[in-house]
Every structure is written in structure tokens, then in C-alpha cells.
Amino acid sequence: MQTLRRLRCPAICWLGWAALALITTLTLSAAPRPRGHPSLFFTADDLPGLRSHDQSTSGQAIATRLQSLLASEPEPLWRASHAAGWALRYTLQANPEDAAHALRLCEETIATGLVPAADTPHLPWASTELDPVSIPSVVGLALAYDLAAPAWPEERRLAIAQALDQAARQLVQRPLPAGTPPGAQWASQQAAGGLAALAVAPDLPDQHDLDSLARRARHHVLRYLNDCGDRGWPREHFAQLRLALSQSLPAFILAWRRTQGEDLAATSPARSWASLYTMLLLPPGKLGAPPDLAIFGRQTTPAPAQPAPPWEFSPWRGGDLIALFGLTDAGSRAALQWTFDRCYGLAGDRTFDIAKPGDALLALLLYPGAETALPPANTIGRGWRDDRGGLFICRNRWTDSGDAIATLTANARPSRALTSFADAGSFRLTAFGGHWAVARQHDTADLRTIAREQENVVVIPGTHGWFPGSLTYAKLQPDGSGAVTLDLSEVYTVASNHPERLDSTLDIGIRARRAWAIDYSGDCGAPVMLAVVDHISGGPTRRWLFHTGERQIQLRTDGFDIRAANGATLRATVIVPQKPRLSVSHGEWTSTLSIDGESDFFVVITVQPPDAAHPAIRTDGQGLDTHVRLGRNTLRYDGRALLVH
Known part of the structure; x- marks a missing residue:
């Protein structure tokens, strides 16, 4: 097993805090912007603002969490998410070694195939019949490509782009069976495919239908959002919603907002997910313990002979709470922060809900570090x-x-x-x-x-x-x-x-x-x-x-x-x-x-x-x-x- 090189202390300084500026930018429904890299969530113009807040206590905690995750050898299914973590480091530190590390992990992901292994134990979407293209791998590749592609050699960069192009087609063109309501898994497939199309469309001008693929993914994702209840409660209950929000839905919604100027969350029941989580979650009774909740449905258990915990924190279900900061209004965001801080923030376990390296991107962009959390009763009742x-x-x-x-x-x-x-x-x-x-x-x-x-x-x-x-x-x-x-x-x-x-x-x-x-x-x-x-x-x-x-x-x-x-x-x-x-x-x-x-x-x-x-x-x-x-x-x-x- 190859040992990853240790992260250097300067890793802390690059995770500065520009949350107020970025959260405003991310939530505005601006006109579509010219495309380069990075472009899905921020552009090169935003980098000075990110780098200037390098002494933030929250930024240091995020850097420490990312460092601890990248210091371990990734499982094959999460290589692409590790690639996204290294690509984020490159984007903010401009260290070519980080970009090279991200590229190697992307190539290993493609070389072993984007299809999960049949014998992978207990993965919610590992069936090759239900998920012939691995959603986590596609999302991680798309994030890494957007962040680090300019530093990669042209031929190797093109190979990653072509793999994402093929993944987008397989995912977005998959039909929903007649008479079947849109479910969380199908919506996540569409979101992952749409994200892949958005990531590589500027670099594959000959593939004229990538933009239309992204629009088709947008249509399908919005169909799922609008099929939820009037406050966002899904047909399949909470565990499936968490899975979708932990994998691909937020990334696509935010990337679509940034690149196309349309806020899918603000015009759908998805805007209420933050208040739903805030209402349900009980902060842990002791530091390091998971949150508690009283909810319906069946949680997937990693051990067949043991009940699942009420709240799972894993690469499969993790990163959804931090993502909700970008999908809601200011009042619900302030209420969510009250719960988030006690679970995962500086008053909690300090992981910032980063369950896999790719989650660090949204933690950096979305956590409102300079915003005062408000008692939820004052904002959401x-x-x-x-x-x-x-x-x-x-x-x-x-x-x-x-x-x-x-x-x-x-x-x-x-x-x-x-x-x-x-x-x-x-x-x-x-x-x-x-x-x-x-x-x-x-x-x-x-x-x-x-x-x-x-x-x-x-x-x-x-x-x-x-x-x-x-x-x-x-x-x-x-x-x-x-x-x-x-x-x-x-x-x-x-x-x-x-x-x-x-x-x-x-x-x-x-x-x-x-x-x-x-x-x-x-x-x-x-x-x-x-x-x-x-x-x-x-x-x-x-x-x-x-x-x-x-x-x-x-x-x-x-x-x-x-x-x-x-x-x-x-x-x-x-x-x-x-x-x-x-x-x-x-x-x-x-x-x-x-x-x-x-x-x-x-x-x-x-x-x-x-x-x-x-x-x-x-x-x-x-x-x-x-x-x-x-x-x-x-x-x-x-x-x-x-x-x-």
C-alpha cells in the first residue's frame, strides 16, 4: 500500500474564510458566467478572497479534518473523492504536486472502472443493475477535474474529460420506468451525470450535446425536488434523502446555480430541507457522540446483526448537513448553524461534517463562519x-x-x-x-x-x-x-x-x-x-x-x-x-x-x-x-x- 506524503503545516493557512462573500455569491441567481476552470462553484477571481482569510479558526479546523482524511490510503470507491481533496489543495496553494496527486487518483479510478465491485460489502447503491456507474466516483472526478484540470498534461486531461463525458451520458440518459415516481437514487444519478456534463462541456466543444445533457439532468433533478412534499419530505423517508444529499444533489444544484444562474433549491421544496434537519436533530449529549433524532423509515445497518445508529456519519451518509447551508434562506441557515456548531463545528467534534475529502469543498464555501447562529425557535419556530x-x-x-x-x-x-x-x-x-x-x-x-x-x-x-x-x-x-x-x-x-x-x-x-x-x-x-x-x-x-x-x-x-x-x-x-x-x-x-x-x-x-x-x-x-x-x-x-x- 502506497503511503501518502504527509500534509505540510501551511495547509492550514490556505483554508481561510470568505464565507460571507462566497455565500452571497453562491445564493444569487446571477447570469451565466464565461466558463473556465475552476468554474462550477467559484472562479479564479474568488481565490484572493479565499486565501486572505487564512487565520480563521474555522478554516484551520477544516484544514485539519481534510489533512486527517487525505493522510490515509483511500478505498477504491472513494479514490475520486480523495482526488477532489488534493485538487482543492492545489487550487488554493498552487502546489503542482497536489495536482499531480489528484490526477493519479483520477486515473486509478478510471482504470479500475466506474462500476462498483460486486463483492463490495454493504454499499447502498453498489448493485451493478441499479448503479452501473458509481455516483461517488463520478462526483469526485467532476470536482477534481474542475479544480485541477489546468495543471494536468493535455492528453491525460482529455482522457479524464472523455471518461466524464461517457459517465454523463450513461447516467442522464437512463430512463425512469413508466409510472414510477422519481426517487432519491434516480435523482442522484441525474445530478451526478449533470455535474459531469457541466464540468467538461467547456473543454469538449465537439460534443455539442453536453449542454443539453446538463439541461436534461436539471429537468430530472427538479422533477424529484418538486415530487417531495410541500416542505421537502420525500416519499422514501429520511435515510434515502440523506443518501442523495450526501452524494450528488447539492453539488449539482450549486454548480447549476453558479454556471446557469438558476436556483433550483429556492424555487422548490428543497429550500425547507435545512429546517427539516434542524427540527429533527438533537445535539449529542457528550463530545464526539453522534447526533440523535426521532424519525421514520429504515436506516441501513453496516452490521447485519446490529441495529443501525439513528444518525449515520460515513462517506455514504455524511456531508449532507454542511451542504444544506447552500440550499436555504438566511433565517433557516442561521437556525441550522445552531445545530451544526454543536454537532460538527467548533463546539462539536470539529469535523465540519466532512465525511470524505470532497466534502471539504462545500465546507469551505458554505459554512457561514462570520454569521451569528440564531436560536432556531426565533427563525423556524x-x-x-x-x-x-x-x-x-x-x-x-x-x-x-x-x-x-x-x-x-x-x-x-x-x-x-x-x-x-x-x-x-x-x-x-x-x-x-x-x-x-x-x-x-x-x-x-x-x-x-x-x-x-x-x-x-x-x-x-x-x-x-x-x-x-x-x-x-x-x-x-x-x-x-x-x-x-x-x-x-x-x-x-x-x-x-x-x-x-x-x-x-x-x-x-x-x-x-x-x-x-x-x-x-x-x-x-x-x-x-x-x-x-x-x-x-x-x-x-x-x-x-x-x-x-x-x-x-x-x-x-x-x-x-x-x-x-x-x-x-x-x-x-x-x-x-x-x-x-x-x-x-x-x-x-x-x-x-x-x-x-x-x-x-x-x-x-x-x-x-x-x-x-x-x-x-x-x-x-x-x-x-x-x-x-x-x-x-x-x-x-x-x-x-x-x-x-
């Missing part, structure tokens, strides 16, 4: 809703890892052609360091399969489970409290021929509505109160499920208590049925609380920090007409929504 996508997020504060986040999904637009989950009506709850409501991870089988029984829902045996919920009511409050109601009747239909997801079904007369409410006012006597009503008519016996990541559980005749390792507690009280049939089962990583019943369910939950007592509950009335009193609050279901007075 505490409640976040995407009615079209069917996601609702309620957060009580932005303080630390003990913040409370409750999320609810309607699974509003599942598609059989894309990754989908049988989770309509399910919710997550994280508060005071406790993972109270999570997806079930009972055993290794749960890590490989998707089933409605893995969600915090009501399960009716024999019913379908895969269909979407329909939003009937939603109201979010300024303090993060909120109430949402979903019609889930379609979920409880029965598969007519075979239980394939989203096949035609038979309506057997079950009518179901889930009303969900979270209250952060503290008026109930607890800082967090969550209530769930399931109004279900028709059908056989059903089971109400609640999966928790905490292990200390005690059943009561009218509910259950859960204690987290740090002493925080959750108390659930079952209002309906009046005499609940409760049970608990313990899996390898999660435990499941179940309530069996023949009709409706009404459950009230409070969460307290360590050593705090839960408020007493008083009831008046019967069934779903019951008025529940906790402290100064009265909770009732009016047939349409859960109301807190």
Missing part, C-alpha cells in the same frame, strides 16, 4: 408540518440532548416502486434523553423486514397496513404543542388477492381515525404530555402497540411506567378501554407494550425529568367522551381532534 408529505414535527426547545421531539407520519404518498413503510399513524417520542417511542427492533429479523407490527400503531390482524393515511385536522402551536388527526380507514382494508403492498384491496367496513396531540405548555403538571385516541369501528379484535428503547418497565392495572437509564420517566394511563388487557414483551434491543381490545383506545402519556412526580389524572365521562384533567389542563376528544384546554 417549534412546529414543522408537511401536509402533502404527511410528516409533523413538534419540538419544545433547542437547548441540549434532553430536548423533546415528537413526530407523526401519515405515510401520505407511498409508492410500490420506491422504498415504503407500513407506518401510517405511527409516532416517535424522544425527551429528556429517553427514547420512549421508537420502531420495534425485537431481533435480527426486524432489522431485515418491514411490517406494521414494528410501528406504534393499532394492528388489526388480516388487514393491509401499507396504504396511506389521510390528514383531516392539524394545528401546531407556537410553543411546539400540536394536534393532528388522520383517517386510517384505507390502512385497514384487506388484500384482495395476495398481501403485496399497495395492491387492490377489499373494504370490509372498518373505519379508523387516529387523533394525536402533544402539549409542551407544562399546564398539566409535566413538561411533556402526549395523548392518542384511536376511534375504530368494525373489524375483529385489535392490538394497540407502543415500542420503547428503554428497558425498565412496570405494568399497572390502568397503564404502564417506563424509566430511562438517566432517571427520566414516562407514565401512560389507559382511559379506554376501561379495563385494559396489558402485556409487555422484551426483545433484544426494544420492548413492546400492548393493549388488546375490541373497539377504541384512549391513552394519555406524561414524561418527566429525573426525580419529578407525574401529575394525578382525573376523569369525567365514559369512553371517548371522557374529559381527562391533569393539573390545569382538560383533555377531550370532540370526534374530530384531541383538544387541550
